[in-house]
Amino acid sequence: MSINNPQPNKKVPPSVDLLTNDEIYMLRCIEIAKYGLGSTAPNPMVGAVIVHNGKIIGEGFTSAFGGNHAEVNAIHSVSDKSLLKDATIYVTLEPCSHFGKTPPCADLIIQMGIPKVVIGLKDPHEKVAGNGIKKLKNAGCIVKVGILEQECKDHHARFLTNCNKKRPYIILKWAETIDGYIAPDTLLRGDKKEPFWITNTRSRQLVHKWRSEEPGILVGTNTVMADNPQLNVRNWTGKNPLRIVLDRELKIPSTYHIFNGKQQTLICTQVVDSKQYNSNARYKIVDFEANLAQQLCKILYEENIQSIIIEGGLHTLQSFIDANIWDEARIFKGTNRFGTGLSAPRIKGYITQHSQILNDQLTVLHNDQEHYI
Numbered sequence: 001m002s003i004n005n006p007q008p009n010k011k012v013p014p015s016v017d018l019l020t021n022d023e024i025y026m027l028r029c030i031e032i033a034k035y036g037l038g039s040t041a042p043n044p045m046v047g048a049v050i051v052h053n054g055k056i057i058g059e060g061f062t063s064a065f066g067g068n069h070a071e072v073n074a075i076h077s078v079s080d081k082s083l084l085k086d087a088t089i090y091v092t093l094e095p096c097s098h099f100g101k102t103p104p105c106a107d108l109i110i111q112m113g114i115p116k117v118v119i120g121l122k123d124p125h126e127k128v129a130g131n132g133i134k135k136l137k138n139a140g141c142i143v144k145v146g147i148l149e150q151e152c153k154d155h156h157a158r159f160l161t162n163c164n165k166k167r168p169y170i171i172l173k174w175a176e177t178i179d180g181y182i183a184p185d186t187l188l189r190g191d192k193k194e195p196f197w198i199t200n201t202r203s204r205q206l207v208h209k210w211r212s213e214e215p216g217i218l219v220g221t222n223t224v225m226a227d228n229p230q231l232n233v234r235n236w237t238g239k240n241p242l243r244i245v246l247d248r249e250l251k252i253p254s255t256y257h258i259f260n261g262k263q264q265t266l267i268c269t270q271v272v273d274s275k276q277y278n279s280n281a282r283y284k285i286v287d288f289e290a291n292l293a294q295q296l297c298k299i300l301y302e303e304n305i306q307s308i309i310i311e312g313g314l315h316t317l318q319s320f321i322d323a324n325i326w327d328e329a330r331i332f333k334g335t336n337r338f339g340t341g342l343s344a345p346r347i348k349g350y351i352t353q354h355s356q357i358l359n360d361q362l363t364v365l366h367n368d369q370e371h372y373i
């Protein structure tokens with residue numbers, strides 16, 4: 001077993017029949033905000049709902065990075081703007097108060113005369129951090145903060161991890177056999193440089209969906225040498241992630257998929273004088289003798305990569321687990337048995353999801369106890 005002493009999840013998701021009206025609308029905000037997953041980063045994926053006399057008259061979520069914020073889209077979606085003077089806007093995160101790629105949402109709310117603002121979570125980002133709330137209150141708006149706060153925290157986990165921990169949100173993912181191996185012995189494997197599949201095609205499609213949701217995907221040197229992986233989104237729709245590859249000595253051949261130039265690749269190496277195979281490959285120097293997980297986090301944070309999925313192998317995954325730098329682990333268990341091979345990582349966490357994907361089992365762990373299922 002790869003999961004040692006899993007702790008039972010102590011949090012229960014809210015039961016809809018016990019929710020207040022404010023909570024119902026906030027839940028709707030979270031629901032629609034998820035349409036932004038995979039496109040808004042490094043901006044947070046915010047959801048906003050506008051309610052007039054108990055009726056939803058407008059909704060919006062954050063557009064792709066550089067586009068409108070959720071509040072702007074929600075306000076634009078209201079056909080009779082005169083109703084705004086008597087409406088409430090619900091939003092998962094404090095409206096912004098600064099000029100970024102777009103003007104401040106707090107200004108627009110004030111300008112449109114919306115008298116009441118209900119906020120899930122105060123924005124910890126240094127450019128906002130309560131200034132949006134202050135601005136709204138100063139303009140005479142009634143502001144309520146902290147509605148479904150924990151659910152909003154879960155929803156904004158990627159953004160919050162960046163703001164508070166100054167590192168990307170980290171999702172570990174692997175597939176293990178029923179007897180706990182992630183790769184067979186080389187003998188069984190043969191000379192072919194391709195992945196040895198443990199999971200079924202439906203699970204593999206789900207992995208491509210996950211890849212489309214994160215801006216980065218990381219793998220270790222041996223994984224590339226053994227599997228020649230593509231690390232793209234071909235069985236789903238959406239953006240390809242940045243491929244982040246460890247290659248201390250630059251031994252990965254230029255003919256391998258990671259150098260096909262079809263998507264960006266960031267090679268982390270200790271070779272200073274890096275050879276440039278194509279314009280989509282970049283290089284960063286790291287010290288392989290020191291705390292690699294921390295160094296990678298620093299580099300990716302500086303590159304504005306809000307989250308990554310780490311797809312192996314054992315050495316790479318285990319080094320993040322041992323450094324306790326991970327947020328979520330998505331572990332597949334297939335039906336085959338290797339008897340011997342490369343063991344799955346050892347991890348402890350809180351089980352937040354357990355599901356069946358055809359004949360594969362998927363277990364999701366979270367590193368912190370606060371998470372809802």
Ligand SMILES: NC(=O)C1=CN([C@@H]2O[C@H](COP(=O)(O)OP(=O)(O)OC[C@H]3O[C@@H](n4cnc5c(N)ncnc54)[C@H](OP(=O)(O)O)[C@@H]3O)[C@@H](O)[C@H]2O)C=CC1
Nearest residue numbers: 174175182183220221222223248292312313314315316319
């Ligand atoms: N079933 C599954 O889900 C998956 C299975 N696999 C399988 O796993 C196998 C590869 O796993 P594994 O051998 O563990 O290798 P990895 O892919 O994790 O690569 C390990 C290498 O990367 C470098 N490295 C990684 N982390 C660190 C660190 N913290 N500090 C220093 N160097 C680091 C080292 O390179 P160097 O030695 O040059 O210093 C190390 O030898 C393959 O057979 C692959 O098919 C891979 C991914 C997923």
Ligand SMILES: Nc1c(N[C@@H]2O[C@H](COP(=O)(O)O)[C@@H](O)[C@H]2O)[nH]c(=O)[nH]c1=O
Nearest residue numbers: 175196197198199227229230231232311
């Ligand atoms: N073997 C195995 C996985 N292996 C992971 O998938 C990578 C291959 O990616 P790609 O070339 O894009 O299809 C491979 O290098 C390794 O990281 N993943 C799974 O979901 N299930 C599996 O059984």
Ligand SMILES: [Zn+2]
Nearest residue numbers: 069095096105
């Ligand atoms: Zn805004």
